[in-house]
Amino acid sequence: MNAICGISPEMHLEVTMLFEEYGRLLDEDRLEDWTALFMPDCLYEIISRENVEQNLPLSLMLCDSRDMLDDRVYSLREANVFNIHYDCHIIGPVRVTAQDGAWTATAAYSLFQSIQAGETRLFSVGRYHAELKRVDGVLRIAKMRVLVDTGAILTLLATPI
Template sequence: MNNLQLRARVEQLHTRYIRVIDDDRLEDWPDLFTPDCKYEITTRENRKLGMPLALMSCIGRNMMIDRITGLRKINVYEPHSYRHMICGLEISEDDNSITCISNFQIVRIMHTGAMSLFATGVYEDRLVDNDAGELRFAARTVITDSRQTDTLLVIPL
């Protein structure tokens, strides 16, 4: 596959990712991952200190499904949504998988209309083809630049 084709496929997956989150189709979010994927949100502080603690850590797609169950049915919080901006995709490929590093910026929009810059950071991804030949996240590590979380974090970044 040439580089442009590869880039187009990776960008398409990123685009689907931000659509399912920003358009509140979160039930579709785990489908963008492999069944035995790893999804983790951590901070640059913990990363820099070599500490393993994550804000959110899902081992396998089922744990991602549970995060959405929690968000829809169990946890309580004020309604809000995100708007993602992603850029700077840095893609490399070896025999088994594709890695991609990209920047993100997420604005949080509260139901009151209040908007704020909620998170910026880097996605570190490992991507593989599923049986149908579609690209999926085998691992996505979200590293936030700031160590602070404003109020709470319930919708995945």
């Protein structure tokens, strides 16, 4: 059936729960648990949709292994100075496609940030494009490209999206 791409409700639920966990771990500032969702040999990239459409390679954030993601998280914990905030990810329905023993998955997101004074603002909207593989029975992220529509406020980008 075209509409659901031969994906069973069980498989769809498992992928949706991976996206749910991805957003929740970031929201709860559990960044070390968040990097554990990735495979050791992975790619994490945040890139503006404008750059993608113009074939400009410049990323806003690029980590090409889980070690590099872990380094970035360590740096956020120990070295970086940035405004303290709460994240809140609202993720839409996830589309899953099976491909050669792996899966691709995409979903739109909106990300809100609340500052210590208690105000919330829209920080970023865009779309996740993921490649997932099963490792020892558990679904892991092989590749996550975050295409952001919101190009303007990314000078403030410190934590992952």
